[in-house]
Amino acid sequence: MRESEEKDDLRALRQLPKLKSLLKKYRHVKNIQSGLLQLSELASTVTEMESFYPSLVSLIRSLLASEHFHICLSDAENRLSLTYAHNPHAPAAKSADLSPDCLSQLVFNQAGPLHVNAGQMEQLKVSGKIQEIDPACIDWLGVPLMRGREVIGVIALQSYQGGSVFAERDNQLLQFISDHLVTAIDRVNRRELLELSIKRRTGKLIQTNLELQREIAERQKAVKMHQALLAMSEITAGTHEIDTFYQLLHSEVKGLINADNLYIALLCEDKVWLNFPYYVDEFKAAPKSRKLAGGLTEMVLNKACPVLISSGQLHALSEQNTQQSEPFAYLGIQGRIPKAWLAAPLMEQGKIFGVLAIQDYHNENAYQESDMELIRFVGQHIATAILRKRDLTKNLEHKAELERLVNDRTQELQASNLNLRMQIEERRKAESQLYYDAHHDALTKLANRAMFSDRLTYAIRHLKRHPAYKFSVLFIDLDRFKLINDTLGHHTGDLFLIEIAARLKECVRENDVLARLGGDEFVVLLDAIQSQDDVEDIATRIIERIAQPFELDGQILHSSASIGISLCHNHYQDANEILRDADAAMYQAKSLGRGRYVFFDESMREQLLASMTLEQELRVAINQQQFELHYQKISNLECSQIIGFEALLRWQHPKKGLLTPSEFLFMAEETGMILEIENWVIEEVSRQLLSWQYGSEFDNAFIAVNLSGRHLTQVSQLSKLIDNIRKNIALPQRLILEFNESAFEQHNEQALKGLRKLKALGVKLALDDYGAGLSSLNFLYSYPFEIIKLDRSFVRSLKNNEKNLSVIRALHELGQDFGYRLVAEGIENEDTLQKLHAAGCEFGQGYYLNRPVKIIRDDPSEDDNKHYA
Known part of the structure; x- marks a missing residue:
């Protein structure tokens, strides 16, 4: 048993070194794992590289065989x-490792790790791959910093102790550290970009906020200005004493600008003395009236513009808002001198009657140059307020004086009190009659334009408050009234209008407003209508009633009414707008045949705008002479000989191109601009005739010009036309003036006199467009026409109407007796030419013979088509 225990102890003693070795390896692995975990957390939480690099020192010391390292970035x-280096024992290695041909650059170039000892470094230097080495370094390990496949830098370790060299494990750890180092670098870069973006957006928001604050300040200033001006108007309308009036104005000005010290100086009627009705100053008492001298107030009176004195400079603001500056010194000024002074003249219809001035004794920058425009604006309104107050005061004084006189007279004439009361009553009646006369038409006793506009304005306001309310305006124009008035006289015309007024009263309701605007124009305000059918019923009733015959002074007269109707709408702001639209609808009714009613729609407004645009463009065309003349030959139909030309007007419009008279002449006639255009035509034709006087093929040819009938019916225009012909045309017999039948429909006697004057001048006269209208035979023998021009529509009808050939033959035979020649217009084919020639027509023009050209060539063989319009 004892022997067995001894064997176990022996076996345990043998395994103890192995267990210690395993424990050492476990502790090392745990330290590596802890260090790598700490490195990973550090790389993911780093915010600034300056704190990240020093943290690597302890990690590298715990994980690797050396604490000496450096980091390079590209x-x-x-x-x-x-970028960072930790090498306290060998500072010289820093400079050696940063040369262009160093070991770190070698790692960066080959994009892979490099591990060399002292001998290998010496060999690299000898081979020329590097230039310098650190002689104290015995072992060197470097790995690239990679972002994907891109090399962004190098991290390298150095060993300076013998026996301390780097192994493959160190290489792998260093590569792991390099990955987290790149992560930290990218994180910091993203943070810097984010902060830069935030900074830029913050800057934009600040700028936007400043602009909004500036706009708010400007709007607040405008609102403040508006409130002050409104308050000034209310102060002016009040019944304050004059001192209180100026104090209230002063308080409003102080709300706009620094105006603790303010005075108002006014010129006397003799323009020699200055009065100071209001003077508030913290150091000076109010001065008495004085003669004009050389003070600051007089300087503003002389310059007649706002003046600013600040920091030794005088600034003046002209009417064109231009500033003039000059040095200024307070010379001859007694008492305390203000550091800043700002004033503006008080004007009445361009004349100066006083000065508004404010001053500051403490701050020379109290007022800026921009305040000159403000003081001018304030001065204008204060001047208006002072003038209104002055007029009101005078009126009150006059009224008070009148009351005093009345009281005196009342005391003196007590016995005549009853008579005086009767006079007052008569005066009231007179005032009532004056009011009635001012709001009613004197002839028909209907409401006039002023009263109608007032009632219509009330209806528009009522519509704004009550959207369900409906009304309508009828604009009535009488047809043929001018003919009745001119033919039967003004007395009959007045009776006719009175009868019209009576009939209109029968057609409208009691709550409607019937008015006469003037002449033959009547308007009706249909109040509180239910539907459009109500309007149509009343309009139909009016048309039918007026269409019935009138019996006046033994004469049976007939007339009709054209009615334009404008319905109520929220977009109308005043009475003029709805009257304008009803008037436009009335003209549309006239153009459709009269005796009818038309409701206004937006298309009519567009037509009006188009007409206004055409009128404006036509005026520009006259000023810029955008017109040109094209000439069409007039030939002898028998021998094809050219006897003359007709000058045809064309407008070279800058946008629409070449326009014919049918596209713009109606507007020229309507506005009267036709007279100025035709005077220009006469001048152009005179130059053409003058060019033919010296050896030209057309030295005997004439030129025909079509003129408006206004030249014949207006005496002054006829005189201008005659003077123009005398001044510019040497041979008036080569000029033919053409007039159509419309020139003689009215004022035929006056037109006939005008024709005779032109005939006496020597020009030839032609009746144009014969056969297109009434074609009275009276024109053939009673008027001095030498040429009758057949209208192109009449000539064109020969193709289907052979009877008109008999008319041409008859006209030809009459021409032999009455002394005129026939000229056919619009010949467009050979058949028409032959028929005209066979019927006796001698001369003609048209596209078949030749087209209008801009330039007339002497050589008839030359191709005129090159110059067609």
Whole structure:
């Protein structure tokens, strides 16, 4: 038994070294595991590399055979630089390991680990792969820092003690450390990028906030300004004493700008003395009235603009908001001198009647240059307030004086009290009559425009408060009234309007408003309607009632009404807008044939805008001379000889291209611009005629120009036309002036006189578009026309209407007796040409013969198609 125990003890003693060795290896492995876990946690929680690198010292000391190490990182150009080094025993190794051809650079270039001892380092130096080595280092281990496949740096260990060399296990541990080092570097980089992004966004938010604060400040300033101006208006409208009035104005100005010291100086009527009705100053008493001298107030009166004195500089602000600055010194100023002074003139219709000034004795920067615009703005409103208060005060004084006189007279004329009361009653009646006259039409006794606008404005406001409320406006225009007025006289016209007013009263309800705007224009405000059917019923009733015959002064008259209707809508803001739309609808009713009603819609507004645009463009075209003339030859139909040309107007529109008269001439006629255009045409034609006077093939040719009838019916325009022809055309017999039948529909006697004056001038006269209208034979023998031009529609009808050939033959025979020639327009084929020639028409023009050209060539053989419009 004892022997067995001894054997067990012996066996245990033999295994004790092995157990100690295993325990040592276990402790080492546990230390490695603990160190690696600590490294992993450190890499995942690092926020700054400056604290991460020193933490590696204790880890490397516990895990590896050396505590001497350094870390190199590459820049954008792949050059290594020392990031961190821990080598207290060999400081010289730092510089050697950072040279361009060092061991760390070798590891970086080959992107793999490198383990060399002192002998191997010497061999690398001898072979030229490295330039310098650390002579104290006996063993060196380096591994690359990898991000994926990219090398971003190197971590290297150095050993300076004999027997302390690195093993493969150290290599693997160092590579593990390098992976966590890269993780830490990337984490810090991401954090820096995140902080940079946050910083930029914070900067943008700060900038946006500053802009919002600035905008809020500006809006608050504008609101403050608006409230102050509103308060000034209320102060002006009040019944305050004059001193209280100025104090209240001062308090409002102080709310806008630093104005503790403020005074108002006003010129007397003689413009020689200055009064100071209001003066508040912390150091000076209110001055008495004085003559104009050389003070600061007089300087503002002379400059007539806002003035700022600050920091020894005088700044003046002109009407064009330009500033002028110059040095300034307070010379001759007695008493305490302000450090900052700001003033603006008080103006009435461009004339200065006073000065508003504020001053500060403590801060020379109390007022800025931007305040000059503010003081000007405030000064304008204060000037208005002072003028209103002055007028109100004068009115009150006059009223008080009048009351005093009335009281005096009342005491003196006590016996005539009854008569005085009768006079007052008569005055009240007169005022009532004046009010009635001011709001009613004198002829028809209907409401006038002022009263109608007032009632319509009330209806619009009522609609804003009560959306279910409905109303409508009827704009009524009488057809043929001008003809009745001109033919039968104004007395009959007045009777006609009175009868119209009576009939309209029969058609509307008691709560409706019927008014006469003027002339033959009436309007109706249909109040509290239920539906559109109610409006149509009343409009139909009006049209039917007015269509019935009128018997006035033994004459039976007929008329009709065109009605434009505008229904209520929330978008209307004032009476003018709804009247405008009803007026537009009325014109649409007239254009559709009169005697009808039309409801307004948005398309009519678009038509009005288009007309306004065309009118504006036409005025620009006249100013910029965008017009040009194209000439169409007029030929002898028998021999094809060219006898003259017709000048055709064209508009070279900058956007729409070349426009013919049908696209814009109606607007020129309507606005009267046609007269200015046609005077230009006469001047252009005169230049063309002048170019033919010297050896040209067309030295005997004439040019025909189509003119508006306004030249004949307006005496002043006829005189201008005659002066233009005399001034520019040497041979007036080569000029043909064409007028169509519309020129003689009205004022035919006056038009006939105008034709005779033009005939006496020497020009030839032509009746244009004959056969398109009434084509009265009266034009052939009563008017001095030498040429009758057949309308193109009449000529075109020859293709299907042979009877018109008989008309042309008759016109040809009459022309031999009355002394005129026939010219056919619009010849477009050979068949029409032959028919016209056979019927006796001598001359013609049209696309079949030739097209209009911009340039007239002397050589008829040259191709005119090159110059077609």
